[in-house]
Amino acid sequence: MDIHFTRDELAFRDEVRAFLERNLAKDLAERVRHGKSVSKADSVAWMRTLNKQGWLAASWPVEHGGTGWSTVQKHIFDEEYARAGAPRIIPFGVNMVGPVIIKFGTPEQKAHYLPRILNCEDWWCQGYSEPGAGSDLASLKTRAVREGDEYVVSGQKTWTSTAHQADWIFCLVRTDAQAQAQRGISFLLIDMKTPGITVRPIITLDGGHHVNEVFLDNVRVPVGNLVGREHEGWTCAKYLLTHERTTIAGIGNAKAMLQRLKQAASLELRNGAPLIDDASFRAQIAEVEMQLMAVDMSNLRILAAARDGGVPGAESSILKIKGTEIRQAITYLQSKVVGAYAVPFLESELGYGHAGDQLHNDYSATATCQYLEMRKASVYGGSNEIQKNIIAKMILEL
Known part of the structure; x- marks a missing residue:
């Protein structure tokens, strides 16, 4: 593998640097460099700036708003982005649930959710871990029972980052209690304003409020919010986790x-x-x-x-x-x-x-x-x- 950038790749690097120089506010970059807090409003405003440029969803297909960049261009962008002190792109929408919807979602789900993710109209969080299902995620207990055109969801999620700020949560739920391990799990999109959802803060060692407990008590979710096939949500989960671990x-x-x-x-x-x-x-x-x-x-x-x-x-x-x-x-x-x-x-x-x-x-x-x-x-x-x-x-x- 040739580790040297081509002339076109160097030109792309200069383009990224020039964009960041023009658009990234100096005080915001200084806050990031010094490890200071960045507000939700600042994060949303910056991600909308990236989206206006067409650079927010680098890994998405072009037809859904992606950049069409090569792997080297993505690498260059990530390096220049961090070097400039740009705020972290909040991953739960654009880097996690977005790719899952693109891969497994219905045309209607893609048409509704993807533009809203790109424009930061919806702030997402991830409902995976539970008190008894962290590293052993397949042992999750949160239940979703189908009643007509709705699922009734009850259970608890924990270590849920930004749940206190989120509009939506993508959740792994058990739709078949008799199935073993990874079978019988489904992937649901849930509006955080739905009655029955309670968010309780967890204050971490650094003194910050980043993560939460999320309680779901008979939360009614439309069947149309199911991504992929019922009972086959583990396929969505694995797809998401491989992308998450690479970005981590x-x-x-x-x-x-x-x-x-x-x-x-x-x-x-x-x-x-x-x-x-x-x-x-x-x-x-x-x-x-x-x-x-x-x-x-x-x-x-x-x-x-x-x-x-x-x-x-x-x-x-x-x-x-x-x-x-x-x-x-x-x-x-x-x-x-x-x-x-x-x-x-x-x-x-x-x-x-x-x-x-x-x-x-x-x-x-x-x-x-x-x-x-x-x-x-x-x-x-x-x-x-x-x-x-x-x-x-x-x-x-x-």
């Missing part, structure tokens, strides 16, 4: 994090030389950077293999494992750079513009918050332990 690798984001780590380590400390001058610490940074380069090349190889519309297989589990481990390592090294400043964090400091000296304000105000937030990356999307089992079974054939 966060390679472009990891590169931006690594650059920020190097900048922080290069600052002069009050009580001595920059930490980057320490040979042992430089070796730790070099180790993480080499791993990131290896994952980056593997990602290009996997994307190239899937360029004709194929779905990433167990290779996505490799990316998920290494990508999350690398970002956890970077946040750990970041906490070492800021030292004692990494111990506390104040909610007021999460807002951009907090006054303080350079090291404290620009690098350590959110160091602990980011470190704690990244701990869960090796759990969501299927824990890394489960991913290793998938690799052993599907690649090593153990």
Whole structure:
């Protein structure tokens, strides 16, 4: 594989850079770079800007609003996007349920939901995990009983990101209680305003409200909201999870994090030389950077293999494992750079513009918050332990 960009690819990179320079507000980019909070309104406004350019749904088919980019162009865009400090594209609509609807949805579902996803008219969340069904997702208990033209859904979902802000939730539900394991599960689209839905916040270690418990008590859902065939929702779930695990690798984001780590380590400390001058610490940074380069090349190889519309297989589990481990390592090294400043964090400091000296304000105000937030990356999307089992079974054939 030729790892050098062609002239056309370099021209595309310049086009992406110019677009981001023109359209990405400087204060928003600074908030992202410094790990500050980004509001839902800011996220929606930015994603609409991307959609106006036709760049929001890079992986969608052109006929549904996709870009038609090659795998290399997608890779270039992701790198430039993270380098510029652009806000994270909220994945639940455009990168998760959108591809499922395109693959398995009816013409009516595609006509209704896809334009609304692109224009951010609907904010989605994912109803997969349950208190007794996380890594073993096939053991889920949430029931959907068909009554005429409706399903009556009862159960509980947990660790549901952005449910407190969402308009819709895509849910895995059990429609056949007698079926074993993955059989008897269906994929439903549920309006969060439907009577019977209660959202309860879960406050995580970083002090933030990102995830929730969602309770469904006799929630009535039209049969027309079923995606794919009844009892065959596991096929939709697997399709979604392979895409999710590939994006969870966060390679472009990891590169931006690594650059920020190097900048922080290069600052002069009050009580001595920059930490980057320490040979042992430089070796730790070099180790993480080499791993990131290896994952980056593997990602290009996997994307190239899937360029004709194929779905990433167990290779996505490799990316998920290494990508999350690398970002956890970077946040750990970041906490070492800021030292004692990494111990506390104040909610007021999460807002951009907090006054303080350079090291404290620009690098350590959110160091602990980011470190704690990244701990869960090796759990969501299927824990890394489960991913290793998938690799052993599907690649090593153990």
